Amino acid sequence: MFTRYGMRNFCGSFFLTVCCLPPVLLVLAGSVRAQDAHEVLEAGISETQRALNDGVVTSRQLVDSYLARIEAYDNSGPGLNSLIRLNPEARAQAQALDREREDTGARGPLHGIPIILKDNYNTTTLPTSGGSVALAGFVPSANATAVERLLAAGAIILGKSNLHEFAYGITTVGSLQGQTRNPYDIRRMPGGSSGGTAAAVAASFATVGMGSDTCGSIRIPSAFNNLVGLRSSKGMTSIHGIMPLSHTQDVVGPLARSTEDVAIVLDVIAGYDENDPATVILQGREPPGFVRHLQSASLSGLRLGRLENYFDQADPAVNRVIENTLERLREAGVEIVAIETDDLGPLISRSGLIGFEFMPDLNQYLSLFLSEAVPSLDAIVDQGLYHEAVGGVLLRSQAAVADEAAYQDALAGREVLREAVQALMREHDVDALVYPPIGSVPAFAGESQPGNNCSLSANSGLPALSVPAGFTGSGLPIGLELLGDFLDDARLLAIGHRIEQTLAMRQAPPTTPALIDGDAPPPQRIDLSLLESGLRVEAGFVYSLTSAALNYGLTITNSASEELYAVTLVIDEPDTYELNDPVVANLAGPGTTEASGTIAVTPALRAALREGRVYVKAFASQLPVAGVAGVLASAELQ
Numbered sequence: 001m002f003t004r005y006g007m008r009n010f011c012g013s014f015f016l017t018v019c020c021l022p023p024v025l026l027v028l029a030g031s032v033r034a035q036d037a038h039e040v041l042e043a044g045i046s047e048t049q050r051a052l053n054d055g056v057v058t059s060r061q062l063v064d065s066y067l068a069r070i071e072a073y074d075n076s077g078p079g080l081n082s083l084i085r086l087n088p089e090a091r092a093q094a095q096a097l098d099r100e101r102e103d104t105g106a107r108g109p110l111h112g113i114p115i116i117l118k119d120n121y122n123t124t125t126l127p128t129s130g131g132s133v134a135l136a137g138f139v140p141s142a143n144a145t146a147v148e149r150l151l152a153a154g155a156i157i158l159g160k161s162n163l164h165e166f167a168y169g170i171t172t173v174g175s176l177q178g179q180t181r182n183p184y185d186i187r188r189m190p191g192g193s194s195g196g197t198a199a200a201v202a203a204s205f206a207t208v209g210m211g212s213d214t215c216g217s218i219r220i221p222s223a224f225n226n227l228v229g230l231r232s233s234k235g236m237t238s239i240h241g242i243m244p245l246s247h248t249q250d251v252v253g254p255l256a257r258s259t260e261d262v263a264i265v266l267d268v269i270a271g272y273d274e275n276d277p278a279t280v281i282l283q284g285r286e287p288p289g290f291v292r293h294l295q296s297a298s299l300s301g302l303r304l305g306r307l308e309n310y311f312d313q314a315d316p317a318v319n320r321v322i323e324n325t326l327e328r329l330r331e332a333g334v335e336i337v338a339i340e341t342d343d344l345g346p347l348i349s350r351s352g353l354i355g356f357e358f359m360p361d362l363n364q365y366l367s368l369f370l371s372e373a374v375p376s377l378d379a380i381v382d383q384g385l386y387h388e389a390v391g392g393v394l395l396r397s398q399a400a401v402a403d404e405a406a407y408q409d410a411l412a413g414r415e416v417l418r419e420a421v422q423a424l425m426r427e428h429d430v431d432a433l434v435y436p437p438i439g440s441v442p443a444f445a446g447e448s449q450p451g452n453n454c455s456l457s458a459n460s461g462l463p464a465l466s467v468p469a470g471f472t473g474s475g476l477p478i479g480l481e482l483l484g485d486f487l488d489d490a491r492l493l494a495i496g497h498r499i500e501q502t503l504a505m506r507q508a509p510p511t512t513p514a515l516i517d518g519d520a521p522p523p524q525r526i527d528l529s530l531l532e533s534g535l536r537v538e539a540g541f542v543y544s545l546t547s548a549a550l551n552y553g554l555t556i557t558n559s560a561s562e563e564l565y566a567v568t569l570v571i572d573e574p575d576t577y578e579l580n581d582p583v584v585a586n587l588a589g590p591g592t593t594e595a596s597g598t599i600a601v602t603p604a605l606r607a608a609l610r611e612g613r614v615y616v617k618a619f620a621s622q623l624p625v626a627g628v629a630g631v632l633a634s635a636e637l638q
Contacts, residue, residue, distance in 0.1 A: 111154030131174030144241025162196030216454025223479025475603020
């Protein structure tokens with residue numbers, strides 16, 4: 001099958017067959033094939049709860065459905081590597097909650113709902129590792145307060161997710177589990193430190209997941225995985241029983257596929273806890289009522305302050321997406337107010353606390369929850385029980401000399417920063433400030449991640465919400481962050497809900513589609529022949545949607561007097577069909593007779609395959625300079 005340059009007339013042969021692969025089996029004992037009655041892909045809490053109440057599905061079946069997806073996509077396929085361990089009691093807990101539903105009804109919206117916990121949440125039935133080999137077997141003496149409240153609400157802990165080791169970074173790599181991959185582009189990182197939770201929730205490994213945010217670790221992974229994540233006002237949720245990075249800056253909360261799911265979980269975990277002094281701000285106050293207020297905001301007349309400094313520093317690809325989003329919000333009645341200020345930078349730089357608090361906080365935590373084998377940061381560092389990615393920060397923390405005056409100055413700086421931000425919002429009469437949660441696209445695994453805008457919220461204690469803003473031209477998710485007033489979290493989430501409803505930007509990642517009879521979709525084979533002027537190229541391609549890989553093998557014959565120059569891959573621009581686009585991959589070079597290899601399927605290549613815009617193009621001495629080409633795509637490709 002071929003076409004001369006610039007033509008759409010093909011001759012030759014083209015056919016597509018589907019490879020037959022053995023079924024994927026769950027490795028956990030007692031697994032049963034997931035039921036088809038309720039599709040868990042992208043299903044939210046309310047939808048799932050209705051299915052449970054109507055008898056369409058049981059919690060036990062939900063657990064099996066999620067476990068099947070985990071086996072297909074976390075351990076195999078794209079190999080997201082998002083989970084450190086699964087809960088061996090999840091099925092038994094689900095069955096007990098099913099019986100309770102039959103006997104006395106559901107406790108509430110989380111009854112029988114499988115969730116994922118970041119592995120810095122204390123659990124007395126599962127180890128809490130912080131992503132480190134140092135604490136691989138550490139089982140704390142008490143659950144985290146948030147865990148107790150989730151369990152009391154009837155949630156099922158399905159498993160615990162990977163994180164950047166000790167939550168001290170934003171690339172989600174650690175010595176215990178290694179690197180988590182982003183399901184939207186598995187060559188890239190999912191953001192951190194709650195990247196394991198984000199990847200798992202984006203891939204529908206559970207209905208919702210829990211993360212923590214010391215400086216961006218709920219908002220960045222939400223942005224990079226097309227999710228919603230709220231860093232709540234400091235003190236809105238208890239951090240008791242969370243492995244600390246900085247007790248003053250740490251907050252916990254959900255990462256979810258919708259604002260409604262965030263609201264449901266926050267209504268369960270928010271509130272006063274005698275074990276967390278920061279939550280005293282809620283003592284005696286009416287509960288925030290996240291679900292109750294979710295529909296209370298309107299975009300008409302809403303004023304959002306666009307922080308110009310944050311946009312000036314962002315990548316053009318990020319700005320293009322957010323600018324388009326803001327334009328759509330303008331059309332929906334939102335007034336976007338440009339705000340220029342150089343005053344916040346110095347205030348942010350003097351109010352960070354992680355360097356002061358990490359070592360004493362971690363040591364106190366290990367003592368409080370009875371970590372006897374590894375009692376301190378010194379024991380971790382001295383034995384090399386950490387990933388090199390956190391080596392620098394751990395060594396600096398260990399070597400830090402306590403400076404009480406500097407620490408008190410940083411604490412005071414938080415109040416100064418908060419007052420300055422609140423004054424800025426009042427001056428411009430805006431309901432929230434808007435900016436990119438991170439000014440860069442997800443970095444490739446192994447690289448550093450630039451662009452973090454985490455500190456404005458983290459250092460001031462003000463709430464900040466990341467909502468999906470859209471995708472870059474190459475298919476990478478981008479988020480929009482909104483920062484609101486202290487303890488005005490429910491209104492901020494309600495604004496996010498209206499934006500979510502207007503934009504409708506949530507898309508499931510392409511590498512983790514719905515299972516087919518309990519298995520991942522099998523790879524698809526494309527065989528292609530090019531025959532022209534004595535040149536013959538026989539090509540076989542195997543396209544794996546889940547592994548984001550295009551494997552190929554070529555056999556090339558040419559007349560003795562002629563020379564093969566190259567066989568390449570070209571993506572044609574939509575609706576042009578001129579095939580004058582640049583080469584995106586080389587399959588064979590001069591004089592080659594056989595070739596094979598693998599091409600990473602980027603979001604752009606995936607879309608082009610699906611839309612019939614990918615061509616194999618051959619160049620040889622007897623051919624026109626423009627070569628000859630044959631199309632690879634088929635309408636049957638996913």
